[in-house]
Amino acid sequence: MFTSKSEQQTKDIANDFAKTLKGGEVIELVGDLGTGKTVFVRGIAQAFGSDARVKSPTFTIMNEYPVKAQQVKKVIHIDLYRFNDASQLSALELDEVMTADSVVCIEWPDIFGQSPFHPTHRIKIDHVDEETREIEIESLS
Ligand SMILES: Nc1ncnc2c1ncn2[C@@H]1O[C@H](COP(=O)(O)OP(=O)(O)OP(=O)(O)O)[C@@H](O)[C@H]1O
Ligand SMILES: [Mg+2]
Structure with missing residues (x-):
């Protein structure tokens, strides 16, 4: 369990966590509105050298950020909060985006x-x- 006292500290915690990732991970982020899930994803993307600003994929459901790490080539950010059609979940083609060189982050899973x-x-x-x-980080595998 980590205690964060600022947005920057949350990014730092995400940064340390990202160092344990090798690609192929699927990370669920849970917590109320405005707790910092997107901030955390931003910290992960930055850890892998992304200079793009990670924004909530409000209209697109899924954003893909190319990153410059050795094993991890992209960070995929999915936010189901405004995704109002469960039957369309399969249209995300998750199996295709979840590759061995990607880290997938999912808000409101x-x-x-x-x-x-x-x-x-x-x-x-x-x-x-x-x-x-x-902030609690749980490894499920
Ligand atoms: N310790 C902290 N860690 C993270 N964010 C913080 C912290 N303290 C204040 N904040 C603020 O809280 C907000 C978190 O916003 P963010 O978009 O990351 O939340 P979210 O969990 O993704 O919400 P949503 O469910 O709406 O997507 C930001 O405005 C950020 O500046
Ligand atoms: Mg968010």
Whole structure:
């Protein structure tokens, strides 16, 4: 369990976590609105050398960020919050995007009930106060 006192600290925690990743991971991020799930994904992408600004994929559901790490070639960011058609989940062609050289990050994975994904990690972020967050990193594999 980590305690973060700022957005930057959350990014730093994500950065350290990203150093343990080798590609092929599927990371679920759970926590209330505005807890810092997107900030965490941004920290992961930056750890792999992405200079693109990670934004919530509001209209697209899925954004893909090319990164410059040795084994990891892309960070895929999925946000199901505004995805209102569970029957379209298969249209994401998750099997195709989840390759051995990608790290997939999924916000709101269980918005339709049970998560249809097979995560390797789960990040839980709790809002403590305005700037304080508790971050739990669970390895499932
Ligand atoms: N310790 C902290 N860690 C992360 N973000 C923080 C922290 N303290 C304050 N913040 C602020 O909280 C907000 C987190 O926003 P972010 O978009 O990452 O949340 P989110 O969990 O992705 O929400 P949503 O479910 O709406 O996508 C940002 O405005 C950020 O500056
Ligand atoms: Mg978000």
